[in-house]
Amino acid sequence: MDLKRDTVITVSSDRYAVQTNKFWDNWYIGAGGGALIFFGDHNKQQKFGERLSPNFNFYLGKSFSPGVGIRAGISGFKIVGLTQNGSHSTGEQYGEIPWEGFWLYKQEFNFYHIHADAMFNVTNLVAGFDEDRFYHVSPYLGLGWMVSRDEPIEREVSANIGVLNSFKLSKGLDLTLDVRGSMVNDRFDGELGGRRNEGFMAASIGLQYKFNKRNWSKPITTTITYDDAEFLKILDQIKKLADDNESLREQLAKARDTTITNIEVKKNMLAAPILVTFPINKSTVSNEARVNLGFFAKLIKETSPDITYSITGYADEGTGTPTINERLSRERADAIYDVLVKEFDVNPKQLKKHHKGGVANMYYNDPRLSRAVITIADILINE
The missing domain is CATH 3.30.1330.60 (OmpA-like domain)
Known part of the structure; x- marks a missing residue:
């Protein structure tokens, strides 16, 4: 004699509770482009618009939960500024008034920046996971390796902090605004000055694509009567x-x-x-x-x-x-x-x-x- 039974499936209403996904779920890639401003020893003598240079980035990341993840990427292209000792000089003198008998010259060199970041989706951490939410803000911090590609070549460890803003376009695609600050040793531009460190601030607009499985499932309780x-x-x-x-x-x-x-x-x-x-x-x-x-x-x-x-x-x-x-x-x-x-x-x-x-x-x-x-x-x- 078989028993008749009813199965009731209940989905958790806790906005913070989700099921853990498999390792190959919740991966994403992204790319973008924008501009950066470099903070060197003499760059403050330039006008703001003259200090901007193009910057591109590409990254691969994974979310371990709705609120925590990691990503690794590469960014860079070109840095412009001013030099006194002639490092990375274009040969073009800047301004007509010498500074204590020394002239400043325009500076330009290529670089790349490899970095790894710990990501914190504050929107999900505070408000709970919502698959249909339009906007997410994710502060991050991490370390990197920054290399100047032109002589004199410098290689420096970088410290990074930033904010990734994402706007949902579809289930798998987001529009992103990434603002990053990076700091390295003062010698990175080939010139030692009065700074202990130098670095840049970069902003880029791009796209981010999320692979299946993209979302997070709520815990399910099964009751059999x-x-x-x-x-x-x-x-x-x-x-x-x-x-x-x-x-x-x-x-x-x-x-x-x-x-x-x-x-x-x-x-x-x-x-x-x-x-x-x-x-x-x-x-x-x-x-x-x-x-x-x-x-x-x-x-x-x-x-x-x-x-x-x-x-x-x-x-x-x-x-x-x-x-x-x-x-x-x-x-x-x-x-x-x-x-x-x-x-x-x-x-x-x-x-x-x-x-x-x-x-x-x-x-x-x-x-x-x-x-x-x-x-x-x-x-x-x-x-």
């Missing part, structure tokens, strides 16, 4: 069989297996029902249970071959999740089936396997007796 009338009917049938068998009543009362001896076998007999219990979260058949199963198998083989027996696995509803209990009850039924067929040569055609997941206390209000497998002749419970 059974038809109480049918369930109680089965329990009542099992109880009546237990009451008619002294050895089984003793086994249930002591929560242990009882050895069956001195059985007279007749062809029209049925093998008496047998119950095997298991420890919490286990599906291993003990040696004591195997002894009883051996007697049980002998009866099956020496009585009518037309009789079939149901092997039904159960788990204790009070421990474990519905998913775990469903698996445990199935594995326990499989274990008893394997012992009867593989160890004691019972005909598989006489056995049927079932599993009922987690159930409430079936006997004597003792949850240990619900972590069990019951094997019984089918004809005794057919209606």
Whole structure:
């Protein structure tokens, strides 16, 4: 007899709760272009517009959660400024008034900047994840390696901080505004001056594409309910069989297996029902249970071959999740089936396997007796 059951799936309403995705989910790439302004020893003598130079960037990133991720990228192109010692000079003098007898010359050199950033999506961290949100702001910080490509070549470790602003265009595509500040050693432009450090501020507009899986799923709770009338009917049938068998009543009362001896076998007999219990979260058949199963198998083989027996696995509803209990009850039924067929040569055609997941206390209000497998002749419970 199969139990009727209803399954209710509930999606969490907690805006901060999400399921963890696989490693290859939530990756993205981006690219953009804009301008940067370099802060060197003499650049403040220039007009603002003369200090700007083009800048491009490309990056690959991954989000570990809606609020935290990492990315690695490369940016750069050209830096312009002023030099006094002639480093990276274009040869063009700047201005007509010398500074303490020294002239300043225009400076220009190419560079690239490799960097890795830790990303923090403040919008999701504060307001919770929303797949349809239009705007996200993500501050970041990180380290990099900045290299000037023209002589004199300098290579310096950089410290970086910035803000990535993203605007949703579609499920997979965002428009981005990336503002980054980077700081390196004073010698990067080939000239040591009064600064301890120098660096640049860059802003770029670009596009960011997110690979599948792009979003985050809410946690789901599955609740399974059974038809109480049918369930109680089965329990009542099992109880009546237990009451008619002294050895089984003793086994249930002591929560242990009882050895069956001195059985007279007749062809029209049925093998008496047998119950095997298991420890919490286990599906291993003990040696004591195997002894009883051996007697049980002998009866099956020496009585009518037309009789079939149901092997039904159960788990204790009070421990474990519905998913775990469903698996445990199935594995326990499989274990008893394997012992009867593989160890004691019972005909598989006489056995049927079932599993009922987690159930409430079936006997004597003792949850240990619900972590069990019951094997019984089918004809005794057919209606």
